[in-house]
Amino acid sequence: MSEQLLFAAEVTLNGLMAGVLYALVALGFVLIFKASGIFNYAQGVMALFAAMTLVGIQQGQIPFSHLINAIFGTEIHHFPWHVPSIIAIIAAAGVMVGFAWIVERYILKHLVGQPDIILFMATIGLAYFMEGFGDMMWGSELKTLDVGLPQGLNETVLNVTDKLFGYGFFIDNLDIVAAVVASLLVAALTIFSQYSKQGRALRAVADDHSAALSVGISLRFIWVLVWSIAGFVALVAGIMWGAKSGVQFSLSLIALKALPVLMLGGFTSIPGAIIGGLIIGVGEQLFEFAIGPLIGGATQNWFAYVLALIFLVFRPQGLFGEKIIERV
Amino acid sequence: MSLDTNADSYVTADGRTIGPVVMDLKNITLRFGGVVAIKDISFDIREGEIRAIIGPNGAGKSSMLNVISGFYKPQEGEVWFRGAKRPPMKPFQVARQGLARTFQNIALFDGMTVLDNIMTGRLNHMTSNMFQQAVWKGKAEREELANREVCEKVIDFLEIQHIRKTPVGRLPYGLKKRVELARALAAEPSLLLLDEPMAGMNVEEKEDMSRFILDMNDEFGTTIALIEHDMGVVMDLSDRVVVMDYGKKIGDGTPEEVRNNQDVIDAYLGVAHD
Numbered sequence: 147m148s149e150q151l152l153f154a155a156e157v158t159l160n161g162l163m164a165g166v167l168y169a170l171v172a173l174g175f176v177l178i179f180k181a182s183g184i185f186n187y188a189q190g191v192m193a194l195f196a197a198m199t200l201v202g203i204q205q206g207q208i209p210f211s212h213l214i215n216a217i218f219g220t221e222i223h224h225f226p227w228h229v230p231s232i233i234a235i236i237a238a239a240g241v242m243v244g245f246a247w248i249v250e251r252y253i254l255k256h257l258v259g260q261p262d263i264i265l266f267m268a269t270i271g272l273a274y275f276m277e278g279f280g281d282m283m284w285g286s287e288l289k290t291l292d293v294g295l296p297q298g299l300n301e302t303v304l305n306v307t308d309k310l311f312g313y314g315f316f317i318d319n320l321d322i323v324a325a326v327v328a329s330l331l332v333a334a335l336t337i338f339s340q341y342s343k344q345g346r347a348l349r350a351v352a353d354d355h356s357a358a359l360s361v362g363i364s365l366r367f368i369w370v371l372v373w374s375i376a377g378f379v380a381l382v383a384g385i386m387w388g389a390k391s392g393v394q395f396s397l398s399l400i401a402l403k404a405l406p407v408l409m410l411g412g413f414t415s416i417p418g419a420i421i422g423g424l425i426i427g428v429g430e431q432l433f434e435f436a437i438g439p440l441i442g443g444a445t446q447n448w449f450a451y452v453l454a455l456i457f458l459v460f461r462p463q464g465l466f467g468e469k470i471i472e473r474v
Numbered sequence: 475m476s477l478d479t480n481a482d483s484y485v486t487a488d489g490r491t492i493g494p495v496v497m498d499l500k501n502i503t504l505r506f507g508g509v510v511a512i513k514d515i516s517f518d519i520r521e522g523e524i525r526a527i528i529g530p531n532g533a534g535k536s537s538m539l540n541v542i543s544g545f546y547k548p549q550e551g552e553v554w555f556r557g558a559k560r561p562p563m564k565p566f567q568v569a570r571q572g573l574a575r576t577f578q579n580i581a582l583f584d585g586m587t588v589l590d591n592i593m594t595g596r597l598n599h600m601t602s603n604m605f606q607q608a609v610w611k612g613k614a615e616r617e618e619l620a621n622r623e624v625c626e627k628v629i630d631f632l633e634i635q636h637i638r639k640t641p642v643g644r645l646p647y648g649l650k651k652r653v654e655l656a657r658a659l660a661a662e663p664s665l666l667l668l669d670e671p672m673a674g675m676n677v678e679e680k681e682d683m684s685r686f687i688l689d690m691n692d693e694f695g696t697t698i699a700l701i702e703h704d705m706g707v708v709m710d711l712s713d714r715v716v717v718m719d720y721g722k723k724i725g726d727g728t729p730e731e732v733r734n735n736q737d738v739i740d741a742y743l744g745v746a747h748d
Contacts, residue, residue, distance in 0.1 A: 342607040342614075343600045350583045350594050357581035360543065361657065362569035362598045 152313045157435045158428055163321035165427020166328045167386055171400050172407040172419040173332070174379040179413045180352040181372040182254070184265045188273035190401025192242070192377055195280040197384030197393045200238040201291050202284040204229050209283045231293040235381070242377030243370075250370045258365075277398065286395070291388035295323045324386040331382055332420060335375070339416075348372060352414075406454035412464025422465065426450045486713060493521030495554075496665055496697055497542065502551035504537055511537040512548065513721040519665065524691050525699045526708045529718035530741060535701045536578060538718065539669050542699070543575045544568035556664065570598050574663035576654045578670045578701075584643035588653050591642055592628060595660030596621040628660045631693075632686060648679040652686070659690060666690075668700040672707060680704065684711060705742075709733065717741070 171193065178186045186192075202209065206225035214220060229237070253268055300319040308314035339345035350358045351368045358365065384393070387400055411422025430449045438445045457464065483493050497519040504512040512534045519525045527535045540546040542553065544565040553560045555571060563571075574595065583591050599621055602614045629635055632652055637645060642653055651671065658666055671687065672680045684707055690696045702708045708715060709729040717725035717732055719741040725732045732738055739745075 338608075341610075342604075343597060343602070343618075344604060344607060346586075346590060346594055347597060349586055349590075353583035353585050354581050356545070356565075356577065357583060358594075359545070359565040360569055360575050360577070360581065361594045361661065362566050363594075364564070364566045 149313070152311055154432070154435065156313075156315045156317075157431045159315060160317055160321070161428035161431030162424055163317060163325050163427070164431065165424035166325040166420075167321070167383070167423075168403050168407050168426055169420045169423025170324070170328045170331070170379065170383045170386065171404040172411065172423055173335075173416065174376045174383065175401075175404055175408055176411075176413060176416055176419045177335075177372055177376045177379065180416075181348060182265075182351075182369055183262060184254075184269060185262075185413070186376065187266065187269040187401070188276060189376065189380060189404070190398040191273045191276045191280075192245075192380035193384040193387065193400060194393070194395070194398040195245075195276050195384075196238055196242055196377065196381035197291060197388040197397060198280050198284045198289070199241050200234055200293070200381065200385065201289045201388075201393055203237050204231065204234040204293070207284060212285060213282060235293065235385075238381055239378050242381055243374040246370050246373030246377050249373055250366055254369055255366065273398075277395070289388075289393040291385065291393050293385060293389070295320065295389060299323065320386065320390055327382060327386070331379065332416070335416070344371060403450070406450040408464070409454040410457050410464055412466045415464070415466035418464055418466030426453065429453060490522060490692065492523045492713065495519070496521045496556060497699070498554035499538075499542070500552040500554065502538070502541055502548045502553070504534075504541055504546055504548045510721050512541065514551075515718070515721075515723045516551075517716050517723065517726055519697060519699050520714075521697055522691070522695050523697060523713040524687065524711055525697075526712035526715045527699065527701045527718060528703075528705070528708055528715060532720075533718040534721040535718055536669055537721075539575070539667050539699070539701060542665075543573060543667055569661070572598075572661075572664040573667065574658035574661040574665075575667035576651075576658050576669055576671060578673060580647075580650050580654055582642045582650055582654055582657070585641065587639050587641055588634060588645075588656075589625065589629070589638045591653055592625045592656045592660045593621065595657040596624060598661060599624075624662070625660050628656050631689070632656045632659070648675055651675070651679075651683070655683075655686065659694075659696070662694075664697065666696050666698045668698060670701050670703065672702060672704060680707060687711060 171189065174189045174192070175186060178184055178189070201207075206227045206229060208214070208222050208225060211223050214222060249272065253272065254265075257265055257268055297319060299322045300317055303317050303322065304314040339348055347358070347363045348368055348371065350361070350363055351365060355365060358368075383400065384397065387397055391397070407419060407422040407426050409422075410425055411418030411420070430446050433449050434443065434445045483491060485491050495518045499518065500516050502512055502515050503510070515534075515538065527538055529535050537546060541548050544563050544567065547562060555573075560568075560571075569575075583594065586594075600617050602617050606612065606614045629638060632655065634649065634652055634656060637649060637653075642650060645653065655668070655671065658668075668687070672683050675683065687698060687700070688711065691698055700712070702711075712729060714727060715725070715729055715732045716723060717735070717738045719737075724737040724741055725735040727735075
C-alpha cells in the first residue's frame with residue numbers, strides 16, 4: 147500500500163476513536179430525550195460533576211471543605227485515606243443515581259406536562275446550579291484524573307501495524323481504551339433496553355406516556371432510571387475526557403461537541419448517536435488531512451458544525467431520527 | 475325471560491354466571507373548571523359481565539372510563555374496587571391493581587413489535603428485580619418464558635400470529651386496535667375497560683371485534699366495561715347498559731329495559747326539552 151493511503155487509514159482510525167468519545171456524550175442526551183422529550187442542557191455539566199466527584203472520592207477529599215473551613219475556621223481538606231479506583235467509580239455512580247433521584251423529585255415532578263421550552267430552561271438552570279454546587283463541594287482547581295486505565299495498547303497497535311504494513315499506526319492509548327469501553331457500554335445498554343423488563347418499560351415510556359401508565363409503568367421510576375443511566379454515561383464520558391485533558395470547567399463544554407453529533411444522528415436514536423459520532427470524528431480528521439492544508443488548517447474547530455448545518459437543511463430529523471410528519 | 479339482575483349472582487340466558495360487584499362507583503362528580511363532565515353518577519360493574527356505557531357525543535362516557543382507570547380524579551364520589559374503597563391513585567397504580575384498558579385513539583408503543591407491545595401488558599406479573607434481570611439466568615429467564623407463554627396464548631386467541639414480529643407503527647388501524655386489546659388482555663385483568671373498541675371499523679372488523687369480546691368474556695371470564703356508539707353492537711353484546719347524557723345517568727339496566735326507557739329514547743332521537 148502506498149504511504150499516502152496508509153497515512154489516510156491512520157487518520158481515519160484516529161477519527162473513529164475520537165468519534166466514539168463524541169458518541170459517548172451524545173448518548174447521554176439521546177437517552178433522556180427519548181424517554182422524556184427533554185433536551186438536557188446539563189449533560190455536559192453532569193460529566194464534569196461526575197468526574198469531579200470521582201476524583202474527590204478517590205483522593206479522599208472532604209466534600210464542602212472550603213465552606214466548612216470558612217464557617218468554622220477549621221483547616222480540613224482530606225480524609226486520611228485514598229479510595230481504590232474501582233470503589234471510587236462505584237461510589238461516583240451511586241452519587242449520580244442519587245442526583246437523578248433529586249432531579250426527578252424536585253424538578254421534573256413539578257414540571258410534568260409543561261411545554262418543552264420550560265423543561266429545557268429548567269435544565270439550563272440545573273446546569274448552572276450543578277456547576278456551582280460541584281465547585282463548592284469539591285473545589286474549582288484543575289484536577290488530574292487517573293483511574294489506572296490500561297497502558298501500552300498504543301504500542302501494541304504500533305508494533306502490529308508495523309509488522310503488517312511496514313508502517314506503524316500511531317493512535318492515542320486513551321482513545322483505544324475509550325473506544326473499547328464505549329463499545330461495551332453501548333452493547334450493555336442495547337441488551338438492557340431490548341431484553342430486560344425495565345428496558346421494555348423504558349422503551350414503552352419513550353413511545354407513549356398514557357399507554358405506559360395504562361399497563362402499570364410508573365413514569366417517575368422510569369425517569370429516575372433514565373437519568374441514572376444518563377448520569378452513568380456522563381461518568382464514563384467524564385472519566386475518558388477527564389483523563390485526556392484534566393478535570394476542570396472546560397470539560398462541561400464537551401456537550402457542545404455532542405450537538406452536531408445529535409443533529410447528524412437524530413435526537414431519538416441510539417445507533418444514530420454512535421454513527422453520528424463516528425461520522426463526525428472521521429469527517430473532521432479526514433477533512434483536516436485532505437483539505438485542511440489548502441485552506442490554512444484548523445478546520446476541526448468548525449467542520450462538525452458546518453456538517454450539522456448542511457444536515458439541518460436537507461434532513462432535519464437526522465440520519466436515524468423519526469420523520470417529522472405534520473398532519474393537517 | 476326476565477332476569478333478577480339484583481341477586482348476588484345469577485346465570486344469564488346463555489349460561490354465563492354473573493358474580494358479585496367488582497367495581498362500584500358512588501356519586502361520582504367530575505368537573506373541569508366550570509364545566510361539569512360527570513354529574514353525580516352511580517353504577518356498578520359485576521364480575522363476569524359485559525357492561526356497556528352509551529350516550530350521545532360529549533355525554534361524559536370517556537371521562538367516566540378515565541375516572542375508573544385513574545386518569546381523571548373526580549372531585550366528589552367514591553370508587554370501590556373489589557370490596558374496598560380506592561384511595562386517590564395514579565393510573566399506573568390502578569393498572570397494578572388488575573385493571574387494564576384500551577384507548578379511543580389507540581395508545582400503542584409504535585417503535586416496538588407486536589409481541590413486545592403485548593409483553594408490556596405482563597409487566598405487572600413480573601417480580602424479578604433489576605439485579606436478577608442483569609444476571610438473567612434463573613428467576614428473570616423463567617419469568618420471561620412463563621409470561622411469553624401467556625402472550626402467545628393471547629396472540630393465538632386474537633389471531634394475530636402473522637404480525638407477531640411487525641413493528642406496530644406499520645400496522646393498519648384495525649389491527650392496531652386488536653393489538654391494543656391483546657396488550658390489555660395479556661394483563662389478565664380483573665376488569666377490562668374498552669374505550670370505543672369498534673370506532674372507525676368496517677362491518678367485517680366490527681364483527682371480528684364483537685366475537686373477540688364475547689369469546690374473551692366467555693372463555694376467560696373477563697369482566698368487561700365498554701363504551702360504544704353502535705347501538706346494534708351494544709344491545710347484542712352487553713348484559714347491562716348505563717346510558718349517559720350531558721354528564722348525567724339517564725338509564726341503567728338490561729338492553730331491553732334501556733331500549734324501552736323514555737328518557738333514553740328522547741336523548742337519542744332528540745326531543746325538545748321544556
